[in-house]
Amino acid sequence: MYKISLLPKAQNDIKEIAFWYNTKKKGLGKRFVKNLRFEMNYISKNPFLFVNRYKNIHAAVVKYFPYMIHYQIDEFSKSVLIIAVFHTRLNPKSNLVKRV
16 A cells, blocks of 8 residues: 655645535535545555546546546655546646646
């Protein structure tokens, strides 16, 4: 199992998304975070299972929500760094350049 860590900007992404969903329907932000945690847990067990989208950045879809988790794998330290959580309509390539 790989250790998961998040960049501060990724943590901020999650907070903003959860807040937005909660403004649409009470409890929906909590459901988003629950699904996100489930996916991150799955990534920690199988980090190479998901698509390598850009050089060394992998992406996994959050179930039931139009968001993708973008992350890097450090095989040496057995860790995964969550770089961003972006809506699937955004161009992550241009946004990820600013973060990595």
